[in-house]
Amino acid sequence: MALLFHSKIKRDDWWRAELKKHVPDLEVRFYPDIGNPDDIEFALCFAMPHGVLASLPNLKAVFSLGAGVDHFFEDPEFPRHLPIARVIDEELTDRMSEYVLQHVLNHHRYQHRYDQQQREHIWKEKHAPAARNRKVGILGLGALGTGAALTLKMMNFDVAGWSRSKKEVKGVESFAGPDELDAFLARTEILICLLPLTEETTGVLSRDLFAKLPEGAAIINPGRGPQLVEQDLVDALDSGHLSAATLDVFHTEPLPKENPLWAHPKVRITPHVASIAAPDRVAALAAENILRARSGEILLNQVDPDKGY
Ligand code: NDP
Ligand code: OXD
Numbered sequence: 001m002a003l004l005f006h007s008k009i010k011r012d013d014w015w016r017a018e019l020k021k022h023v024p025d026l027e028v029r030f031y032p033d034i035g036n037p038d039d040i041e042f043a044l045c046f047a048m049p050h051g052v053l054a055s056l057p058n059l060k061a062v063f064s065l066g067a068g069v070d071h072f073f074e075d076p077e078f079p080r081h082l083p084i085a086r087v088i089d090e091e092l093t094d095r096m097s098e099y100v101l102q103h104v105l106n107h108h109r110y111q112h113r114y115d116q117q118q119r120e121h122i123w124k125e126k127h128a129p130a131a132r133n134r135k136v137g138i139l140g141l142g143a144l145g146t147g148a149a150l151t152l153k154m155m156n157f158d159v160a161g162w163s164r165s166k167k168e169v170k171g172v173e174s175f176a177g178p179d180e181l182d183a184f185l186a187r188t189e190i191l192i193c194l195l196p197l198t199e200e201t202t203g204v205l206s207r208d209l210f211a212k213l214p215e216g217a218a219i220i221n222p223g224r225g226p227q228l229v230e231q232d233l234v235d236a237l238d239s240g241h242l243s244a245a246t247l248d249v250f251h252t253e254p255l256p257k258e259n260p261l262w263a264h265p266k267v268r269i270t271p272h273v274a275s276i277a278a279p280d281r282v283a284a285l286a287a288e289n290i291l292r293a294r295s296g297e298i299l300l301n302q303v304d305p306d307k308g309y
Contacts, residue, residue: 022287
C-alpha cells in the first residue's frame, strides 16, 4: 500500500517518517516518483499536477494538505467519485484568527493612512471609534470564519457573518443566503472573505458587492484569489469608495512582479501565509484517515463533493 505526496515544500524524509510513525506499513512516494501507479491507494497533496490523480487506478481517497479543496476540483480529470478530506484544525483556525485580528486592527486604527503619512512626514490624527462601534463582517462562517468571529468578539467588535445556512455563534449576527447578503454588506465597514472557492464564490468580491458596502469600507481577503475581481478593487480604491485592502491570495501565485496591486498605496499584500497547516497535525490527520478508509469508515473532515467544500 502506498501514498503519493505532493507539496511545494520539500521535506520528504520528514513526511515519510511522520506518516510511517502512525501507519508503519505505509510506503510513501513523492511526486513525480510515482513508481508503479497500481500501488498507490492514497494521495496527500496540494495542487497535484492535473491528470496525475486520474492516472492512479487503485486510488481510494485523497487528502488535502490544507483547508481548501478547490485545487482538486480545478483538475478537469479529477476522479470525482473519490472521498476527499480536508484540514480542520484548532491551530490552523488560531493562525487565521491572528491574521484576521491583525489586519482588522490595522484597518480599524487607520494604519494604512499613517503609513502613507509617515512617508510624507505628515502629522494628522484620525480617531477610530470604539471597537464595539466598528462593524466587521465575515463572508463564510465555517471553521475559520467562526474562529475569526469569536476572536474579534473578544476585542468587542460588532461582528456579523454571512454563510449559506444560518449559524448560531454567540454574539455574532448571522446572515444567510443571497437574500440576506445586501443587508449584511450594508452594515459592514471591514469585510473579510473566508469563503471556499467554488463556482458560486468565484468573482464574488466585485464592483457590485463593493457598491453595497458603506463608503470608506476596507476589505481583507485570505480566501482565494479568484474570488476577487482585481480591476474592480483597484477602481473602488481609486474612486475612494473603498479605503484600503489587505490581500493574501491571488489569481496567480506568486503574484507576478508586474501586477499593479504590488504598488497600489491602499493595498497591503501578504504572500499566502494567513494560515498554513502545521505538518505534524496534517500527517496525524492523514494517518487517521488512512486507517478509516481501510476499514471503510467515513473520513474525518470529509468534503461534500456536490457543494465543493
Ligand atoms: P468551511 O467549509 O468550514 O466554511 C466555509 C463557509 O463558507 C461556510 O460557512 C459556508 O456556509 C460558506 N459558504 C460556502 N459557499 C457559500 C455560498 N455560496 N454562499 C454563502 N456562504 C457560503 O471552510 P474553512 O472555514 O475551513 O475555510 C475557508 C477557506 O479559507 C478555504 O476554503 C480556503 O480557500 C481559505 N483558506 C485560506 C488560507 C490562507 O492561508 N490564505 C488558509 C486556510 C484556508 P455553510 O456553512 O452554510 O455551508
Ligand atoms: C489552505 C491554504 O487552504 O493554505 O489551507 O490556503
